[in-house]
Amino acid sequence: xxxxxxxxxxxxxxxxxxxxxxxxxxxxxxxxxxxxxxxxxxxxxxxxxxxxxxxxxxxxxxxxxxxxxxxxxxxxxxxxxxxxxxxxxxxxxxxxxxxxxxxxxxxxxxxxxxxxxxxxxxxxxxxxxxxxxxxxxxxxxxxxxxxxxxxxxxxxxxxxxxxxxxxxxxxxxxxxxxxxxxxxxxxxxxxxxxxxxxxxxxxxxxxxxxxxxxxxxxxxxxxxxxxxxxxxxxxxxxxxxxxxxxxxxxx
Amino acid sequence: xxxxxxxxxxxxxxxxxxxxxxxxxxxxxxxxxxxxxxxxxxxxxxxxxxxxxxxxxxxxxxxxxxxxxxxxxxxxxxxxxxxxxxxxxxxxxxxxxxxxxxxxxxxxxxxxxxxxxxxxxxxxxxxxxxxxxxxxxxxxxxxxxxxxxxxxxxxxxxxxxxxxxxxxxxxxxxxxxxxxxxxxxxxxxxxxxxxxxxxxxxxxxxxxxxxxxxxxxxxxxxxxxxxxxxxxxxxxxxxxxxxxxxxxxxxxxxxxxxxxxxxxxxxxx
Numbered sequence: 001x002x003x004x005x006x007x008x009x010x011x012x013x014x015x016x017x018x019x020x021x022x023x024x025x026x027x028x029x030x031x032x033x034x035x036x037x038x039x040x041x042x043x044x045x046x047x048x049x050x051x052x053x054x055x056x057x058x059x060x061x062x063x064x065x066x067x068x069x070x071x072x073x074x075x076x077x078x079x080x081x082x083x084x085x086x087x088x089x090x091x092x093x094x095x096x097x098x099x100x101x102x103x104x105x106x107x108x109x110x111x112x113x114x115x116x117x118x119x120x121x122x123x124x125x126x127x128x129x130x131x132x133x134x135x136x137x138x139x140x141x142x143x144x145x146x147x148x149x150x151x152x153x154x155x156x157x158x159x160x161x162x163x164x165x166x167x168x169x170x171x172x173x174x175x176x177x178x179x180x181x182x183x184x185x186x187x188x189x190x191x192x193x194x195x196x197x198x199x200x201x202x203x204x205x206x207x208x209x210x211x212x213x214x215x216x217x218x219x220x221x222x223x224x225x226x227x228x229x230x231x232x233x234x235x236x237x238x239x240x241x242x243x244x245x246x247x248x249x250x251x
Numbered sequence: 252x253x254x255x256x257x258x259x260x261x262x263x264x265x266x267x268x269x270x271x272x273x274x275x276x277x278x279x280x281x282x283x284x285x286x287x288x289x290x291x292x293x294x295x296x297x298x299x300x301x302x303x304x305x306x307x308x309x310x311x312x313x314x315x316x317x318x319x320x321x322x323x324x325x326x327x328x329x330x331x332x333x334x335x336x337x338x339x340x341x342x343x344x345x346x347x348x349x350x351x352x353x354x355x356x357x358x359x360x361x362x363x364x365x366x367x368x369x370x371x372x373x374x375x376x377x378x379x380x381x382x383x384x385x386x387x388x389x390x391x392x393x394x395x396x397x398x399x400x401x402x403x404x405x406x407x408x409x410x411x412x413x414x415x416x417x418x419x420x421x422x423x424x425x426x427x428x429x430x431x432x433x434x435x436x437x438x439x440x441x442x443x444x445x446x447x448x449x450x451x452x453x454x455x456x457x458x459x460x461x462x463x464x465x466x467x468x469x470x471x472x473x474x475x476x477x478x479x480x481x482x483x484x485x486x487x488x489x490x491x492x493x494x495x496x497x498x499x500x501x502x503x504x505x506x507x508x509x510x511x512x513x514x515x516x517x518x519x520x
Binding site: 027028050051052053062063064065066067068070071072077079080081084085088089112118120121122123124125126127128129130131132133136137158159160161162165170174175176177 | 277278279302303322323324325326328329330332333336337340341352353354355356359360362363374375376377378379380381382385399400429430431432433435436460462483485489490492495
């Protein structure tokens, strides 16, 4: 069966949610993967949206994080101050699922400005939203980012959300309670932080992708695991469910 | 004391040039009609506060109503950028826009402090981010009990909060349900408030999960059916996703935006 790089990425991200209880879901790629996971690999996964929907079970992918279907299908709907203060802040949520416009080798994220300076940016991005506290407080963070030299940069232009800061010990020093990025899933492969250096290290290639393509799409000298794995191809079932989900949502 | 007014009358009475106003709504129940009435009345130099500025703030910024934006996430949800917001920040059109930038957790707590009558709120947040270097309304406080250093953000007390709700009763008690965001905190934090509603009913029926803003904390109510379109009002109408997608092309270009504004907002009564 043929599949696109985008589909492998989404399926790989959905598989990463197996065995988790709860996931704080950002909009876009994370939402697609989290909803696919709930349909396939992790039927009991509790999807938490920052709009206040806890345990949302949408039949279609929401266009926004506050779509009506999220509230209608949720176990509970709480106010926005409550979702951040009572649910996210104490570290109750297993996985924070985020994306970004830029990411560096320590998994720090930028969704604020690109180019120029902060007051006079070349490109003004939407901003932080819930990401800084999701990245800080969830027990673990999974990042899903399309990989290119534009997104995988030596230095992010603005640290919107902290991964491992400048390296080992920074999260503890900053008082960030969660473990930080555990996985970065791209359209080319999977990166994981080195247990000692915290540097993101390529541990898996997606099927059909060669290493040279990944290093070419990375804006720093990419660390590569000695034994590089390969992501198992998406199954027919995974692809069928994903395509159905996307198709239904575009109507 | 919850006076029933027309929308134009309510905006004229409550929203003044130079005010800090918060049109709140988290995707759901966004007070779009009220925002467009503010454009029609030509308000200027407003400080616009909102957790998630979306297309109605894009329209207000493009129309030249705003001097400053206090926010956490400014985008077209699920679609992309707000092009009028970007044009104002990147090129100063139609006027430069000052930014006071926070996170969602920070903004939510700023409103909660405002509603609580406290000078500031405390949270675990922002640590290690570059927001700390650029946002002056961001500091730290040391817990007197544990010594932990925590983020501190000042209370946000808008001059006016504007929200949309499903219903009010004749007395002026306001009821909203579904995703209720930070609207209760915004109204309680504000000096004045205007609530647009889908309808006024004789008596509010009890609804699980609904919040009620009692009549004596709301300044004015304007019956404005469809006032949250193209966002949605749970129980009344769905979100018009096509409008959000179409907004991307309309707003990308100054001329197409200005033409749209003339046809759909300024020229409409």
